[in-house]
Amino acid sequence: MNGLTIGKVAKGAGLGIETIRFYEREGLIEPPKRTEANYRIYPQQDIVRLRFIKRAKNLGFTLKEIKELLSLRQDPAASKEDVKRQTEAKIADIEQKIHDLARIKQTLEKLDQCCDGRGAASDCPILEALASGHGLEQD
Numbered sequence: 814m815n816g817l818t819i820g821k822v823a824k825g826a827g828l829g830i831e832t833i834r835f836y837e838r839e840g841l842i843e844p845p846k847r848t849e850a851n852y853r854i855y856p857q858q859d860i861v862r863l864r865f866i867k868r869a870k871n872l873g874f875t876l877k878e879i880k881e882l883l884s885l886r887q888d889p890a891a892s893k894e895d896v897k898r899q900t901e902a903k904i905a906d907i908e909q910k911i912h913d914l915a916r917i918k919q920t921l922e923k924l925d926q927c928c929d930g931r932g933a934a935s936d937c938p939i940l941e942a943l944a945s946g947h948g949l950e951q952d
């Protein structure tokens with residue numbers, strides 16, 4: 814039976830074996846054929862697909878979003894507009910996260926300024942603010 818072992822696929826894709834098994838369970842790659850000894854044998858094109866998944870994940874796409882991108886990639890009726898829409902949605906999501914992180918950072922900086930770092934933790938204004946919610950942004 815021609816194909817690659819999971820170790821060779823992992824090395825070629827730059828991923829761990831357990832990650833590949835996880836992606837298989839999640840339906841991101843097809844379950845591979847198995848030898849008579851029950852070893853997984855992967856086709857060469859799975860390396861390309863796994864690299865795609867890895868790159869998309871590094872850009873912040875979720876596994877659900879990656880599944881959608883993979884579907885678009887294989888759908889002959891899909892358009893560039895469909896892919897662009899997915900990308901623009903991810904950009905908007907990232908911009909919202911940046912905004913949220915900036916707000917969190919600002920709140921933490923305010924809390925940090927309230928504490929001189931001396932004395933017992935039981936009198937710490939940071940802990941008090943976290944417990945009471947005073948001085949914190951809305952949840």
